[in-house]
Amino acid sequence: MxxxxxxxEEGLVQLLTPAGERIGNEQFDPFAAHxxxxxxxxxxxxxxxxxxxxLEATSLQRQGELGLWVQSLGQEAxxxxxxxxxxxPDFVFPSYREHGVALTRDxxxxxxxxIFRGLQHGAWNPADHGFHLYxxxxxxxxxxxxxxAMALDRDGLVASGDPDKDGAVVAYFGDGATSxxxxxxxxxxxxxxxxxxxxxxxxNQFAISEPATRQSRVPIADRGKGFGIPSVRVDGNDVIACxxxxxxxxxxxxxxxxxxxxxxxxxxxxxxxxxxxxxxxRSKAQDEHWRERDPIARLDAxxxxxxxxxxxxxxxxxxxxxxxxxxxxxxxxxWTKPPTTTMFDHVYALPHATVEAERAWFERYESSFAxxxxxx
Amino acid sequence: MTATIERPATTAxxxxxxxxxxxxxxxxAGLRAAMDRDPKVLLMGEDIGALGGVFRVxxxxxxxxxxxxxxxxxxxxxxxxxxxxxxxMRGYRSVIEIQFDGFIFPAYDQITTQLAKMHYRSQxxxxxxxxxxxxxxxxxxxxxxxxxxxxALFAHTAGLRIVSPATPQDAYDLxxxxxxxxxxxxxxxxxxxxxxxxxxxxxxxxxxxxAADGQSAGTAEMAKARVAREGADVTLVAYGPTVxxxxxxxxxxxxxxxxxxxxxxxxxxxxxxxxVVASAKRTxxxxxxxxxxxxxxxxxxxxxxxxxxxxxxxxxxxLRVGGFHTPYPGATYEHxxxxxxxxxxxAVDRVIQH
Numbered sequence: 149m150x151x152x153x154x155x156x157e158e159g160l161v162q163l164l165t166p167a168g169e170r171i172g173n174e175q176f177d178p179f180a181a182h183x184x185x186x187x188x189x190x191x192x193x194x195x196x197x198x199x200x201x202x203l204e205a206t207s208l209q210r211q212g213e214l215g216l217w218v219q220s221l222g223q224e225a226x227x228x229x230x231x232x233x234x235x236x237p238d239f240v241f242p243s244y245r246e247h248g249v250a251l252t253r254d255x256x257x258x259x260x261x262x263i264f265r266g267l268q269h270g271a272w273n274p275a276d277h278g279f280h281l282y283x284x285x286x287x288x289x290x291x292x293x294x295x296x297a298m299a300l301d302r303d304g305l306v307a308s309g310d311p312d313k314d315g316a317v318v319a320y321f322g323d324g325a326t327s328x329x330x331x332x333x334x335x336x337x338x339x340x341x342x343x344x345x346x347x348x349x350x351x352n353q354f355a356i357s358e359p360a361t362r363q364s365r366v367p368i369a370d371r372g373k374g375f376g377i378p379s380v381r382v383d384g385n386d387v388i389a390c391x392x393x394x395x396x397x398x399x400x401x402x403x404x405x406x407x408x409x410x411x412x413x414x415x416x417x418x419x420x421x422x423x424x425x426x427x428x429x430r431s432k433a434q435d436e437h438w439r440e441r442d443p444i445a446r447l448d449a450x451x452x453x454x455x456x457x458x459x460x461x462x463x464x465x466x467x468x469x470x471x472x473x474x475x476x477x478x479x480x481x482x483w484t485k486p487p488t489t490t491m492f493d494h495v496y497a498l499p500h501a502t503v504e505a506e507r508a509w510f511e512r513y514e515s516s517f518a519x520x521x522x523x524x
Numbered sequence: 525m526t527a528t529i530e531r532p533a534t535t536a537x538x539x540x541x542x543x544x545x546x547x548x549x550x551x552x553a554g555l556r557a558a559m560d561r562d563p564k565v566l567l568m569g570e571d572i573g574a575l576g577g578v579f580r581v582x583x584x585x586x587x588x589x590x591x592x593x594x595x596x597x598x599x600x601x602x603x604x605x606x607x608x609x610x611x612x613m614r615g616y617r618s619v620i621e622i623q624f625d626g627f628i629f630p631a632y633d634q635i636t637t638q639l640a641k642m643h644y645r646s647q648x649x650x651x652x653x654x655x656x657x658x659x660x661x662x663x664x665x666x667x668x669x670x671x672x673x674x675x676a677l678f679a680h681t682a683g684l685r686i687v688s689p690a691t692p693q694d695a696y697d698l699x700x701x702x703x704x705x706x707x708x709x710x711x712x713x714x715x716x717x718x719x720x721x722x723x724x725x726x727x728x729x730x731x732x733x734x735a736a737d738g739q740s741a742g743t744a745e746m747a748k749a750r751v752a753r754e755g756a757d758v759t760l761v762a763y764g765p766t767v768x769x770x771x772x773x774x775x776x777x778x779x780x781x782x783x784x785x786x787x788x789x790x791x792x793x794x795x796x797x798x799x800v801v802a803s804a805k806r807t808x809x810x811x812x813x814x815x816x817x818x819x820x821x822x823x824x825x826x827x828x829x830x831x832x833x834x835x836x837x838x839x840x841x842x843l844r845v846g847g848f849h850t851p852y853p854g855a856t857y858e859h860x861x862x863x864x865x866x867x868x869x870x871a872v873d874r875v876i877q878h
Contacts, residue, residue, distance in 0.1 A: 241610075269645040274613075281645055285637045291603055292638070295610020302592065303614060329630070333603035340598060494648040495682050497706035498743045501794035503682070 154323065154360035154367055155353060160413055161393055162383040166441045168449025170388070179392035179399075185456040191232065191387050192451060193465050195224040195444045198248045200469035201257050202418075204476050205264070209422045213480050214264040220247045222385075222417025225443030226350050228252060229390030230318070230412070233398055236278065237305060237315030241293035244282040245350075246320050253279040257472070258479050265483055286321070287328030290347065293319035294334045297345035297401075306344045307404030316344040316401035318394070324355025326371060327363045335375040335407070344401035347377075347409045348394065350384060352416035357429040372409035384414030385443040415441070488514070541727035548581050548718040550692035551657075554699035555582065555619065557730065559589055562617065565703055567594045568604050569621030569657075578623055579659055579718055601631035605656065609638055612652045619703060625660040626669025632677075639708045640683030651706045655699070660688075661765040661815045662862055663716035665855040672852050673816035678710050679793045679825070686792040687746055688712040690767035692722035694750070694790060697729040701742035704733050709746075712792075714765035749796035751803075755785035758872050759803040761812045761826060763789040766863060770813055773868040782876060792822050797829040804830050808839035809875040813863050818846040840878035843871045 161176055202219050209217040220227060227248025234240065234252065242249055251257060255272050262271040263282065270281035283289035297317040300306055305315045325331050326349060338345050349368050353360050360368070372379030378400070382393045390412055397408035415438035419426050426435075451457035492507040545553060559565045567582055567589075573596040576583035586594040597604045601622060608618035622628045628635075635656065642650050662671030679686050685707050689695035695713070702709035732741050752767060753774050762770035767788045774784035785803055789796060804810045810830050812823035823844035830842050845863045853861050 268647065269641075270647065270649075273649050274646070275649070280613075281642075281650075283638075285633065288606065288634060288638050291606025291634065292610040292613070295607030296613055297610070298607060299611040299614035299616055302611075302616075330602055330606060330634070333598070333600040333606070336598045336600060337603050337607050494644050494646075496685070497643055497648065497651045498740055500685070500707075501747060501796070501798075 154351065154364040156367055157413065159367070159381050160383040161380060161389050162386050163389040163392060164386045164446055164450055166385075166446055168446050168453055170450060176389065176392040176396060179395040180388050183388065183391070185451070185454070188388070188447065188451060189456060189461060191228055191391075192444070192447050192457065193468075194228045194232075194248070194251055195387065195447065196465050197469055197472060198224050198228065198251055198257075199444060201472050201476060202247065204473045205261060206418075206422060208261070208477065208480055209264070214261060215266050216264055217422045218245050218264075219418035219421075220245050222415050222438065222443065223350055223352060224248055225387035225447070226384040226390050226412040226414050229387040230348055230394035230410075233391050233394035234278070234318065235315075235398075237313065238398065239278045239280070239296055239300075239315065239317045241280045241289040241296070241317065241319045242282055243286070243289065243321050243325065244284055245322075246282075249320060250279060253277040255279055258476050261476070261480050262483065265480060267483060267486065287325040287330040290319045290321060290325070290331045290334035291337070293317045294338045294341075294343050294345050297338065297343035297407075298341050300344055301341070306402060311402070314402040316346060316398045318346045318348050318398070320348050320350065322355065323349060323351040323353065323360040323363050323368055324358065325349075326368050335372070335377055335409070338407040339375045339377055342404070342406040344404070345407045346394065346397045346401055347407065349409070349411045351411050351413050353414075354416050354420065354430070356420040356424060357426075367411065369409060369411035377407045377409050379409040379411065381411045381413060384412030385441050385446060387443060387447050414443070417442075542723050542725045544721055545692045545696070545724045546719050546721050547689065547692045547695045547713070548579060550696040550722075550724050551581050551699050551713065552583060552585070553724070553726065554696045555585060556588075557726070558619070558700050558703040559585070559593060561700075561733065562703075564615055565593070565617045565619065566611070567621070568597050568608055568618050569595075570597060570599055570623050572596060572621050577621055579715060581657075581659075581713075581718070582621065601627060602634050605631040605634040605639060605654070608654050609634065609642065609652055612654055613650060617653045617655075617703060619655045619657060622656060622658045624670045625658055625672040625674055628656075628658055628674060635678065635684070635710075636681045640681045643707070644683060652708050653703070653706050654708045655702045655711050656708070657711045657713060659715040659718075660712045661714050661716060662852060662858050663765065665858070667855070668852070671858065673814065673847065675710070675712050675792050676816055676821045679795075679822060684708055684710055684793060685746070686710045686712065687790060688714065688764035688792065689790065690714065690717070690752075690762070690764055690788050692720070692724050694788075696724045696726065698746060698790065700729050700733060701746045704739050705743045705746065706739060707743070712764055716765055717768065720768070747791045747794045747796060749799035750788045750790055751785065751799075752788040753784065753786040755783040755807070757783040757807055758809040758811060758875055759785050759787060759800065759807045760868070760872065761787045761789060761800055761810065761823075763792065763814065763822075765815055766813045769863060769865065769868060772865055773872065776865065776869060777872055782872060784872065789822075795822070795825060795829070797826060797833070800826060801830055801833045804834040805837040808837050810838070810842045811845060811868070811871045811875055812842065813845040813868055813871075815847055815862055817849050818844040819849045821846060840875040843875055845871045
């Protein structure tokens with residue numbers, strides 16, 4: 149299914165074939181050499197837990213418990229592999245599908261669902277996790293990531309001489325976002341400021357219904373050259389390659405060599421969101437082609453072949469998935485609407501007369517019904 | 525709500541802290557004072573470094589503070605605001621110069637969907653103390669996109685504060701209070717007034733902002749209107765570039781025996797409608813004058829509030845004098861487009877005659 153341009157499978161860094169065979173790569177093998185069987189099992193575990201939980205969230209949306217759900221189905225390798233390349237001083241600016249990266253940054257997956265139950269727009273403290281809030285306006289956060297990276301540099305946390313102190317930033321976005329002006333501007337600012345930021349594009353081939361050929365006539369990674377940003381295309385369904393390439397890119401950025409663009413070529417196996425209907429714009433054959441390249445199955449085959457994935461571990465992870473599913477269902481169903489007046493909280497950091505006046509009016513309005521209730 | 529700002533009288537024994545500055549000079553001095561006060565304050569913009577900005581408002585600051593604190597940015601307004609947001613997440617307070625009013629629109633998305641909403645989205649965990657300086661309004665014979673008054677477009681968005689100085693003193697105070705404020709502030713500078721001179725007391729705002737509650741006190745004061753001239757018959761409300769015009773109109777009206785009170789709003793968001801309502805209750809007649817188109821403008825909002833809160837005190841409908849629902853025209857028309865002395869006096873006459 150090689151159709152060229154942004155859907156080309158040419159030039160992808162691959163360390164694990166779709167059949168699960170580990171193959172060599174001179175440039176990137178050193179960045180995967182540290183991975184033990186234990187590490188790979190941890191990748192498998194995270195990918196498996198993520199997918200199970202993702203399906204649970206989809207079910208909750210179907211049951212009316214969530215207003216909307218945005219699946220990460222099929223993108224587990226790109227997210228878990230790259231996420232585990234991050235270190236504590238690093239900072240992530242996700243789009244809104246990066247639940248796998250959230251998992252690697254110790255964000256409680258269940259808390260993410262507050263957003264999709266309509267309780268609040270952000271559900272964790274970014275500073276606690278080195279993981280910013282989801283950004284729903286496509287591409288806007290690429291600039292925030294670049295600014296954050298410029299500030300890291302100013303704060304002496306890049307090429308400081310102490311590699312443990314150095315940090316970098318990763319901005320995650322998709323193929324559709326690469327058409328946004330903000331993403332191009334982010335690359336301009338990152339390049340001229342030599343900012344330690346990695347632009348990690350998950351080219352999942354679709355921006356809702358539009359194929360990546362509506363965004364570009366060349367592979368996304370080729371965009372980097374014009375900005376003077378080194379770029380890599382990686383097989384986005386190969387967790388080892390995604391990890392190695394991201395690790396390389398982060399070291400490049402942290403050591404003061406500037407930004408990197410990674411294009412992880414993958415496939416959105418699910419719908420854009422639970423409101424979408426992919427049967428209107430893509431074929432069963434296409435889905436089938438990519439199901440055969442399932443990122444979890446690939447690692448599973450590799451670990452099974454090398455005898456590193458025994459039944460006991462599988463059972464343990466299955467139990468973990470089940471427990472998380474139960475906790476997710478119970479927690480989500482238990483969430484109730486906070487007092488309505490909290491709608492007026494945090495509009496400003498300091499009091500603003502309009503908000504205060506409207507809050508006071510609303511409180512009087514609400515309390516006016518108390519008398520009616522009392523006289524019934 | 526008081527509409528005046530307390531200024532202690534200078535005592536004979538204290539050294540004078542009052543100096544004469546242009547408005548551009550006052551903003552420059554205010555930026556310098558803010559940068560001295562807080563090393564996290566940065567300036568970002570196009571041509572603000574060696575050139576000192578196209579209006580020279582940042583003149584000399586690059587020389588004294590260097591590349592790290594006075595940054596000439598790529599020519600991309602959205603990029604400037606977006607990267608300032610990222611830097612603010614690590615504690616930096618960027619003061620952005622948008623070169624001209626009509627060039628702010630590439631940044632409109634970052635300002636309204638990100639800058640204005642991050643504090644809310646994060647339940648108060650992220651504050652973005654960013655100031656966006658916008659030389660705005662007309663009267664300088666410029667080409668298209670260099671004379672516009674887009675303040676109402678931003679006032680409609682919760683999460684932003686919007687101020688506009690009319691005097692060098694307010695320019696000096698407000699720029700520093702805006703920088704100290706934890707919320708994002710849009711700072712609209714009336715470019716036609718850049719070279720007007722006035723007395724500036726440099727000590728008062730420093731004492732305010734250096735105090736423990738400086739941020740809160742400064743932000744609260746920023747939100748207050750100022751009575752620029754007291755009067756009993758008509759309330760004339762203005763801000764930024766039209767305050768001088770309103771004062772001129774008041775002088776002329778006085779010769780005809782009409783005592784006009786002039787209120788300088790200073791802040792558009794929040795809008796100190798309390799000060800205007802209090803004045804309206806005394807005069808019963810209100811005229812609002814701004815350069816922005818009257819349709820859906822700040823004057824419309826103010827008119828609605830005065831009508832809601834002082835209806836039975838009014839002797840005449842609240843009138844608006846401002847720009848028309850046309851694009852800002854070519855420079856040969858601009859003195860017909862902009863509110864003029866005649867148009868303001870005509871409105872004053874109409875509320876008196878009503």
